[in-house]
Amino acid sequence: MARSRPEPMQVVKQRRDTALNALVEGVPYIRFLNISFDRRGDELTGVLNFDEKLIGNPLLPALHGGVTAAFLEVTAVITLSWERMFPQIESGELDAADILKSKEVRFPKTIDFTVDFLRSGLPRDAYARAFINRSGRRYASVRVEAWQDHHTKLFAQGTGHFLMPQPKADKE
């Protein structure tokens, strides 16, 4: 028996990009900071697109530490949600419209987040990637690193714990 032909590339790309856009564009605060995501397969890189309003120290100048913290946290939550949803997006169980509107689709909630400020954030774009240490049924632990010019010279890193959205039946 012949294997079924793989889907055309455009179909795969469009499905994944539409779902990712829905996940990101739906959140006003992510638009406010102008954070976007680059996708290569299932791998995501957060991009903090520089703007003057992200400055926290006008003398240096440097990015606001709070913006850096928020950027790391957004990257962690989006990556965690994306990895959770990816199989359902691929199977067609979940589409972009559901991500935007369905009450069933919920985000992980941050329990705690710790940021290590390694160097000051330069007034230019920044990048971040999240690594899921563990994602259990209820809790997840995520590490995030952020860099600007050189990936090996991180300007911040963070670790956070998240409460995963529970299926309705589990709730009171």
Add this chain to the structure above:
Amino acid sequence: MADKLQLARQFIEAIPHARALGLELTHISNGEAEITMPYNEALIGDPRTGVIHGGAVSTMLDTCCGAAVMSHPTQPSSTATIDLRIDYMRAATPGQTITTRATCYHITRNVAFVRATATDEDRDNPVATASGAFTVEGK
């Protein structure tokens, strides 16, 4: 004293990102600071509920901690965050102003230790707490 608050207020308001969030310094003295932020739909983290994103609360806590360090009687000339841990207790009630209070409870020649709390109008149930270490530059 009023002059000092005025000066510190101008300092905070000169920070572009603090202006973007609408942060207002309402108290500052002796290693303690209070900052408020009005509800703003642009800062929503979950469009289904209208709850403000935790990142905006983190920024308030970080700014407030830095202000507390700067107001310490030892008068640091500048400060930067070394590390900051935020615990999120609950979602801030949509529509309400968020208030953060920070205390610089210990300072050495090089390091300042700070704690902070964020609340909404229900002041007995914190939205988030923070604790961090900050640099102390040239006294």
